[in-house]
Amino acid sequence: MRIGIVTIFPDFVKVIREYGVIAQAVENGLLHIDIFNLRDFTTDKHKVVDDYPYGGGPGMVMKPEPFFRFFEFFQSNYGKAYVILTSPQGRRLDNKVAMELANKEQIVIICGRYEGIDERVMKFVDDEISIGDYVLTGGELPAMVIVDAVSRFVPGVVEEESVKNDSFYNNLLDHPHYTRPREIDGMSVPEVLISGNHEEIELWRRKESLKKTMLKRPDIFMKHEFDELDKKALISLFKELIRDAR
Missing domain, CATH: 1.10.1270.20 (tRNA(m1g37)methyltransferase, domain 2)
Known part of the structure; x- marks a missing residue:
């Protein structure tokens, strides 16, 4: 299974593939976790990924252009993926959702920041997922939670008997x-x-x-x-x- 994470803080999320059973799964080729720095898909020298919202209001909004360039790059190099936006507006992550996502061949997780992303980026998004009814400063922690929960259901990552004995199974x-x-x-x-x-x-x-x-x-x-x-x-x-x- 291939998982891509799109973030402006790649060093924050890279640890998810460096420890425990997920690191072993990556080493054994069961999981491929790619981390993409959204700033690499900007064109200005300051690598700006946010701007003021139309209509006024507090905070900043993530610009659409870097996302459009990212998805053009990703689809050209990796093909079609199931795209998830981490969002408090999304459906709640649970075991059933994790099992469902583990059956996808390839997923991409967008880590939102600031007040949110430009609505036009939603043309690429297949699903919105929340890890609870609270707001975090960014989508990196939810993305890591999703990766961890989903990885457990990828065959070979964790012993099947261990998964069946976990909380919430059945x-x-x-x-x-x-x-x-x-x-x-x-x-x-x-x-x-x-x-x-x-x-x-x-x-x-x-x-x-x-x-x-x-x-x-x-x-x-x-x-x-x-x-x-x-x-x-x-x-x-x-x-x-x-x-x-x-």
């Missing part, structure tokens, strides 16, 4: 995790996890996942499609709650 939060030591400050690892009984471990993890989701995110719990393991886990959970209430 509308459930993740179960608790433990590692060594077995006991610390009077707190022990649950006995079931060291029992060696894989069926019981799987049941315990699902039960804890259901419990955590009910308590913390009842909104997504109601969207979960229950299978046989869920039913067994819920019975176990209800028995546990009744026992604790006595």
Whole structure:
């Protein structure tokens, strides 16, 4: 998968491809992350990318010409891409959206700045994506969040089993995790996890996942499609709650 990021702060976003599993995926050729400096597509000696808004008002607006030149360059060299603008007006990024974008062969993410971009640039944009109902100083952080979330669903970047056990997959939060030591400050690892009984471990993890989701995110719990393991886990959970209430 190829991902392009268009920004006026390339040094800000380049770290996304330099650490962790994404860096490994880039090294192994599973991901190609290209970072484009919008100022390289200006023609004046000061490399200006913004100007005052028509009609007056506060702030500056990103000029259309550098974007037009960028897309002419990109399409000539890389072909057609699915273009995303990071925007608080866009649809909310979630696991479903990330999975959808991971199926695209090539995406380009535009990092907005200032008061926004000239509306005429929208002719190139296929999608607007927000990472939450708040405003940031620029689109670089949202772009990095999008890249990270999408990359996890690109085959080979992360183990498939790990992705399936993550929070929000199938509308459930993740179960608790433990590692060594077995006991610390009077707190022990649950006995079931060291029992060696894989069926019981799987049941315990699902039960804890259901419990955590009910308590913390009842909104997504109601969207979960229950299978046989869920039913067994819920019975176990209800028995546990009744026992604790006595």
